[in-house]
Amino acid sequence: MVTKLTFKDNSPHFLIKKLLPFALYAIIPLLLFRLYIHPIHSFKEQVPRIKEQVSEQKKIVEIASCDYTNGNWVHDKLGPLYNGTNCNTIKEGQNCISHGRPDMGFLYWRWKPKQCNLPRFQPLQFLNILSNKHLAFVGDSMARNQLESLLCLISSVSTPVLVCRDGDDNKFRKWHFPSHNLNVSVFWSPFLVKGVEKNVNLNHNKLFLDSIDGRWGGELDDMDMVVLSLGHWYLHPAVYYEGNTILGCHYCPGLNHTEIGFYDVFRKAWRTTLDTLLRRRGNGIVGKPIDVIVTTFSPSHFEGEWDKAGACPKKEPFKAGEREVEGMDEEMRRIGVEEVEMVKRKINNNGGSSKLRIEALDITRLSVMRGDGHPGPYMHAFPFANGVGERVQNDCVHWCLPGPIDTWNEIMLEVMKRWEAQTQPRSQVS
Incomplete structure (x- = not known):
């Protein structure tokens, strides 16, 4: 029933x-x-692994969303990973400690982004990511300055071996890290495009804006990652060419050329460089992928006349709001960032498939706050050993090593970690 x-x-x-x-x-x-x-x-055994996966996912989200340009300099008791005596790859003019700079306070600051934490540089992690690869720094003396900072950071765990150099001027050098089969090189190319530097017979630079400099362009296919730096040489007098046509000049009295400044030319040089990279390495059928970092304009801090004592006399960073990125610094920064974004749009418009990854290393704001981080008169060893001279040359463009420029490489490592965390693989060698 x-x-x-x-x-x-x-x-x-x-x-x-x-x-x-x-x-x-x-x-x-x-x-x-x-x-x-x-x-x-079995559930209990999985709990630690699940927690670890959740923690790692949180780190990936934080790295991807962090705005490293927005922050402040805060005191750091730990100081740098190296000093001027235990790293032998520092250019003499940037070795402020060995040259007798008496104040050490500039070494004990860290950049603190408002949205996240910026970890201290992890040399082994950097080496593991670039194991069996070739990293190249290409550009002006800022590229060299950043390269030497990186070499010192890495050398705290692995010793670089200089395997190649081009002449006594060190315009091209290559180091090898046997522990991870990593090659790191630097190419002197202050315009990135073809150019003739001013000399005793030529009082201005000559730039050819329609093709990249063949010195580094000839070895482009061998590079796995390239860091590009550009800016200060565009402030010098120059005549600009496109093909056989003279476009104009910057500060060239007596040459009967049209004065066109350097902003548009600076943008054109970036576009030629990045379009060449995209065409040769991003869209090519055959070839390996490449990662590209564009380091934005690094500001100088001259106060008063450049050749007088105390041209950059600050002993600690500017506080928030004391100095902002403006004028030429901002315009040069903006051009670099915009050209990187244009490349990203070109990749997306092509379906998002490319062997090239690119990011702007936007260091202008954090650097503009560090007027205390330059060699100043200590570009020369013990400049006041015999008293204060009538004329004391100062370097308020380049950065002491160790110093604020180490932060550039800390942020660059975070960009690399984000790339590594991406799940979609790029095309490999066909």
């Missing part, structure tokens, strides 16, 4: 009271079967 259920009260409370026992009878067998297939102890 079938028992028929009838509900005299259709209220929700009545229905729950009547149906709950049936639900429990159905759930209990399912739970027993689930526990038979996956015992409780």
Whole structure:
């Protein structure tokens, strides 16, 4: 005989009271079967791994979303990973400690982004990411300055071996890290495009804006990652060419050329360089992928006349709001960032498939706050050993090593970690 259920009260409370026992009878067998297939102890064993995965995902999201340009300099008791005596790859003019700079306070600051934490540089992590690869720094003396900072940071765990150099001027050098089969090189190319530097017979630079400099362009196919730096040489007098046509000049009295400044030319040089990279390495059918970092304009901090003592006399960073990125510094920064974004749009418009990854290393704001980080008069060893001379040359463009420029490489490592965390692989060699 079938028992028929009838509900005299259709209220929700009545229905729950009547149906709950049936639900429990159905759930209990399912739970027993689930526990038979996956015992409780297996869940306990998975908990640490699940927590680790969640933590790693949080780190990836933080790295991807962090705005490293927005922050402040804060005191750091730990100081740098190296000093001027235990790193032998520092250019003499940037080795402020060995040249007798008496104040050490400039070494004990860290950049603190407002949105996230910026970890200290992890040399082994950097080496692991670039194991069996070739990293090239290409550009002006800022590229060399950043390269030498990186070499010192890495050398705290692995010693670089100089394997190649081009002449006594060190315009091209290559180091090898045997521990990870990593090659790191630097190419002197102050315009990135073809150019003739001013000399005793030529009082202005000559730039050919329609093709990249062949010195580094000839070895482009061998590079796995390239860091580009550009800016200060564009402030010098120059005549600009495109093909056989003279476009104009910057500060060239007596040459009867149209004065066109350098901003548009600076942008054109970036576009020629990045378009060449995209065409040769990003869209090519055959070849390996390449990662590109564009380091934005590094500001100088001359106060008063450049050749007088105390041209950059600050002993600690500017506080928030004391000095902002403006004028030429901002325009040069903006051009570099915009050209990087244009390359990203070209990649997206082409379906998002490219062997080239690119990011702007936007260091202008954090650097503009560090007027204390330059060699100043200590570009020369012990400049006041015999008293204060009538003329004391100062370097308020380049950066002491160690110093604020180490932060550039800390941020660059974070960009590399974000790239590594991306799940979609790029095309490999065809």
